[in-house]
Amino acid sequence: MIGLISATAAGEAARDRLAAAWPERTRVYDGPVADAVRRAFGECEQLVCFLATGAVVRLVAPLLADKASDPGVVCVDEAARFAVPLLGGHGGGANALAGEVGEVLGARPVVTTATDAVGLPGLDTLGLPYEGDVAGVTRALLDGEPVALNAEVAWPLPPLPFTGRGDRRVRVTDRAGEPADGEVLLRPPTLVVGVGASRGAPVAEVLDLIEGTLREAGLSPRSVAELATVDAKSEEPGIVGAAARLGVPVVTYPAEELAAVEVPNPSAAPLAAVGTPSVAEAAALAGGGELLVPKRKSAARPAMATCAVVRRPGRGRLAVVGLGPGARDLLTPRAKAELRRASVLVGLDQYVDQIRDLLRPGTRILESGLGAEEERARTAVAEAREGRAVALIGSGDAGVYAMASPALAEASDDIDVVGVPGVTAALAAGAILGAPLGHDHMSISLSDLHTPWEVIERRVRAAAEADLVVTFYNPRSRGRDWQLPKALAILAGHRAPATPVGVVRNASRADESSRVTTLGALDPATVDMMTVVTVGNTATRIIAGRMVTPRGYRWQEDSK
Structure with a gap:
């Protein structure tokens, strides 16, 4: 339970917003502030105090007992600009709570814990029982001193900058015994x-x-x-x-x-x-x-x-992560969390470059160039089978023309697999163009590297006859310059030349470009592999320069 304490009208307003957002998790403590803090400290696992940090320090100081049992305490200022973990950042979960509070109130978490400040996972935040010199080993990691890892049993740990040698070490073990000097024991549930x-x-x-x-x-x-x-x-x-x-x-x-x-x-x-x-x-x-x-x-x-x-050894973990179309603000929070959790990252070199700054120190990066999708999938699965936490990245949504399919074809039930959705190119382009996907639609890749053209053509004809909005992926390259004109000709057999067509290149990136044209006017030579082409159906219209496919047709008939 999270205790909520405030002293002013402004604090009460922010407090009530948090209470409304988390009705099952929170309890409001009224009355004199000192009494409220005292009661909440003894009854709750965590506290959020809408008070000055100095005031909270003075109120909780006499109540402190033990780092392992004291609740986590977060302070929020009167204007709800900042959420400051004051006590129990790791053990009490205050750092994570500050982030959650920030999301609800629009406040900025101010985390001062040394490991969090430099992007290292704390040894006491791994979800495993631990014993030994956590402070000393953590300090050595922070100072860049050599710390050895001795994994007697496999367990998917997050990345930590271990070296092969060192006076200090972390031992992952289910064996009984006391930690040696300068050692931390992590006890996985094996x-x-x-x-x-x-x-x-x-x-x-x-x-x-x-x-x-x-x-x-x-x-x-x-x-x-x-x-x-x-x-x-x-x-x-x-x-x-x-x-x-x-x-x-x-x-x-x-x-x-x-x-x-x-x-x-x-x-x-x-x-x-x-x-x-x-x-x-x-x-x-x-x-x-x-x-x-x-x-x-x-x-x-x-x-x-x-x-x-x-x-029962720890199972490796494979997260297949969609990075979205490229813009950092379209990378989901879940994807960021998985990138920071993984000790091994596998991906196309240009995608790795997009998110390299988000990785924790110690992450092992296995990158390769274009055309090695199956090799990357096999590598990621093999690393997970060794008991590691692995992230396999792909653009857009990893399940749409990306890495999820080859990875899951390789993976068996001896590892845990987590899919992390991303914003697809079709969705990113659709948002730029207007609302072209407002009704039934489909995506078709025009690349015949993995699919025979006869199959692709049959699918294009089916979409044309079914009057579906079509988004073309991989529409045209230097070596494949005839497929797009052929596909457009098939659609033109069922749709008027004035049918709206949207062309978006590098959606959401710095050099993004887009235009709305028509099926009769589109020049395929202006399209390349960085482009997504969306062809409307017979109901799609251009309204104020934007493509709009109505969800139904009645409102369109009524507006004529």
Whole structure:
């Protein structure tokens, strides 16, 4: 919950705007300001104070207890110009909250945390449990000193400027143990503990078994991702209670699914009780992984619980990102976030140049020239399969004549794939021309490098006969100068010479140019590969110099 505190009418107005935007996330604290801050500090995970920073410093100073537990505090000035994370920038989420507040109120986030200021992800912001000298290792990264990365298990980390050597290091591990001097341990959730339990098994017995098993195997309980069991035990108090103590979910599987999992230690007892010869081992292995600890029984007599431990390595992550038509303000916030999250960027060299300044220090860039789309797709998928966070970029929307298709053709279910939409060339050009796509429309690429011309021509004829607005991608190059005239001739067989045609070159870029002409007047020689050509349907009109395709025809008939 986010506590909202204000002292003046101006502050209340901004406060109420935030409360209206986030009704489920916020709680307004009225009354004397000092009392309101005190109550909110004790009851909320985060605070937004519409007060001067100095006033908030004095109010919260006596309340500070521990960096790990204090709430994040954001200050917003009376004019709602700035959102300042004052306390708990990372651990309390104040930096991220300041950005969210800024989006709602139009305020500028003022983030002073050192890592954020230079574009480095904080070691305490990676969403992983951590131990050790976070401050010292972070300072070394900021100062450009050598910091080594020792990844004992694969996990898709964001980019960090690690070197192969150094007195300080970051170790990604699910093994038990204390960090050495100058070391940070990151604990990824790689361990799945399969649990079986008799009816009425005590929480203490289940928990003692799990913790003892992990301890003897040299594994960290902070890397346990979930407890897994059979559906019939989904509400077994001992299992549910142990999961709550460990702070992890309980995942269950049908007995018939577990019965199909090959295990080293099947037993007749669980088969008779719940319909599968294995619960602990089978449930742990059901999602894949390496069996680290075979089935073990609790020490109680009679034993009422069993467990087994599997390591399930982190899955690589492939984000296929559409960069839009080129203008920075048409690059979506989601795309920017994925670019900053990726430790590996794969893309066409000219597209990489567009967004190079958005990448975090330490991002590994794999760029290549024109005509290597399939190679780039294979490279991106291979990097993700190594457990890395990868961004594969394409212009416009990555799913429209771009990189998503070849990448997804290569990818299997062993990696996570995220699609990030972008503004397509057709949409960017349409906005410049007016509203040519106001009714049914289609896009056709005239490049026959990957599609036979006979197929392209059949599609153009179908669009002509269906009276669809058509946007032509890749309309004309030096080596392909006859396809556009042929396509226009096909359309001309079904549409009048006065049919509006829009021509946009380098939409949204500095050298953008556009014009509206007609099907009869368009000179194909003025078109190149940087151009998008949009041909209207029989209802499209030129109104005040802009192309307009009505959503329906009645209003057009009435206006005649």
